[in-house]
Amino acid sequence: MENYLSIFTEYDIPGAFWVNIQLTFWAAIGALVLGTILALLRISPVGSFQALGTSYVNLIRNTPLTIIILFCVLALYGQLGFVLSSDFQGNFFRLAVLGLAVYHAAFVCEAIRSGVNTVPLGQAEAARAIGLSFLPAARLVILPQAFRGAIVPLGNTLIALIKNSTVAAVGSVATESSSVMKTMIEFRADIVIPIFLTFAVGFVIIVIPVGLLTTWASKKLAVAR
Amino acid sequence: MKSDHQAQASSEGPIVQLTGVNKHYGALHVLNGINLEVTKGEVVVILGPSGSGKSTLCRAINRLETIDEGTIKIDGKTLPEEGKALANLRADVGMVFQSFNLFAHKSILENVTLGPMKVKGMKKDEAKKLAMQLLERVGVANQAGKLPAQLSGGQQQRVAIARALAMKPKVMLFDEPTSALDPEMINEVLDTMVGLAKEGMTMLVVTHEMGFARKAADRVIFMADGQIVEQATPEEFFTNPKSDRAKDFLGKLITNH
Numbered sequence: 001m002e003n004y005l006s007i008f009t010e011y012d013i014p015g016a017f018w019v020n021i022q023l024t025f026w027a028a029i030g031a032l033v034l035g036t037i038l039a040l041l042r043i044s045p046v047g048s049f050q051a052l053g054t055s056y057v058n059l060i061r062n063t064p065l066t067i068i069i070l071f072c073v074l075a076l077y078g079q080l081g082f083v084l085s086s087d088f089q090g091n092f093f094r095l096a097v098l099g100l101a102v103y104h105a106a107f108v109c110e111a112i113r114s115g116v117n118t119v120p121l122g123q124a125e126a127a128r129a130i131g132l133s134f135l136p137a138a139r140l141v142i143l144p145q146a147f148r149g150a151i152v153p154l155g156n157t158l159i160a161l162i163k164n165s166t167v168a169a170v171g172s173v174a175t176e177s178s179s180v181m182k183t184m185i186e187f188r189a190d191i192v193i194p195i196f197l198t199f200a201v202g203f204v205i206i207v208i209p210v211g212l213l214t215t216w217a218s219k220k221l222a223v224a225r
Numbered sequence: 226m227k228s229d230h231q232a233q234a235s236s237e238g239p240i241v242q243l244t245g246v247n248k249h250y251g252a253l254h255v256l257n258g259i260n261l262e263v264t265k266g267e268v269v270v271i272l273g274p275s276g277s278g279k280s281t282l283c284r285a286i287n288r289l290e291t292i293d294e295g296t297i298k299i300d301g302k303t304l305p306e307e308g309k310a311l312a313n314l315r316a317d318v319g320m321v322f323q324s325f326n327l328f329a330h331k332s333i334l335e336n337v338t339l340g341p342m343k344v345k346g347m348k349k350d351e352a353k354k355l356a357m358q359l360l361e362r363v364g365v366a367n368q369a370g371k372l373p374a375q376l377s378g379g380q381q382q383r384v385a386i387a388r389a390l391a392m393k394p395k396v397m398l399f400d401e402p403t404s405a406l407d408p409e410m411i412n413e414v415l416d417t418m419v420g421l422a423k424e425g426m427t428m429l430v431v432t433h434e435m436g437f438a439r440k441a442a443d444r445v446i447f448m449a450d451g452q453i454v455e456q457a458t459p460e461e462f463f464t465n466p467k468s469d470r471a472k473d474f475l476g477k478l479i480t481n482h
Contacts, residue, residue, distance in 0.1 A: 122324050126388075129289065130316065130388065131344040132312060140343060141339075144330050
């Protein structure tokens with residue numbers, strides 16, 4: 001037992017999880033903004049915008065996240081010299097955030113679109129009938145209702161994002177939890193299973209409240225019809 | 226370009242003018258050569274069996290339905306196909322739907338102030354004052370803070386009328402406004418509409434309420450199979466219909482009314 005507890009003093013485990021939470025936080029903001037724009041493209045009346053949104057979702061959603069993050073680090077930064085921060089470690093962190101945001105935006109888009117489907121067509125017709133054009137109608141009438149109808153799928157996307165933030169390990173973010181876990185396993189092969197369990201339980205503790213919160217919020221914020 | 230449009234517009238001509246309007250749903254010819262003019266202050270009621278195209282006609286006038294052929298003009302201006310110009314024109318056309326379609330996430334007051342504030346750029350205080358006047362007029366001012374789902378169908382529909390009126394429309398379109406209501410709520414909505422008609426609002430009403438047609442209409446239009454079969458004053462239409470289709474239609478109603 002003491003043997004096991006020593007890993008908490010030897011390694012900064014809460015700090016490692018904190019990096020994942022930070023990755024998730026920034027990527028979630030990026031994915032939400034980009035995903036909302038994509039959803040707007042997909043529900044817009046302009047055919048070429050729809051095609052653009054659809055192409056993005058089909059390309060990105062069907063590409064493994066590992067490849068996207070490797071692309072950010074090896075191609076965007078390594079090959080093309082795309083730098084997001086002058087700090088060496090900070091640059092990898094931001095590139096990983098970019099990859100995570102780009103990837104999850106496709107899922108956010110689809111979650112919002114499922115929310116749009118919960119809004120009756122009559123709402124859009126009424127908005128148009130009082131003279132609102134597409135963007136104001138979307139901003140004032142459709143999206144506020146769509147987001148409330150999309151809380152559960154958006155929550156699921158957030159849960160996936162929290163766990164997928166460990167893929168930042170392939171993007172040279174060495175401080176996040178799965179990278180730290182890998183290092184720990186290398187040096188403490190005697191307690192491999194407790195180490196795995198520690199990180200598994202850590203993620204469960206982070207993720208469970210998100211699930212509870214989204215279920216509660218989806219009931220609380222549901223649009224009465 | 227813009228000045229041309231404005232030059233064409235005049236309050237002298239018809240407020241709504243449809244010329245040679247055709248629309249198909251696949252093989253179904255839902256609007257077949259429709260010609261129709263509604264002049265300022267006129268109340269036109271469209272009657273006809275279900276599937277006759279009367280709702281489609283009503284919805285085509287503010288382009289919630291597209292048409293295949295023909296022209297539709299609102300106050301002399303041809304209905305634009307899309308974009309800002311279409312939105313501007315729609316702001317001049319009030320629409321009341323069968324299913325009310327109040328914005329479900331907004332309060333009754335916000336439902337009415339949204340258009341004036343976001344489309345016409347009216348200040349919040351001013352919009353609120355206007356909205357309260359209109360809600361007062363349709364008799365639901367005491368519900369202003371509630372959400373649509375907390376109101377009865379009849380109250381919701383009266384709010385929908387207030388919402389349309391808040392845009393100070395040149396014409397009001399009613400697409401079966403009482404068809405989704407419980408019987409005891411129909412009259413409160415019809416009374417509001419009769420009041421509007423008496424104040425000189427230009428109205429085009431698709432309805433099954435013969436009582437409203439008799440009481441408030443200047444002209445009745447009878448549609449069947451996508452065509453305007455007959456038009457006459459209500460008195461003439463109900464007592465002496467010309468076409469067999471209209472006679473048949475009215476004959477079936479008598480058993481119910």
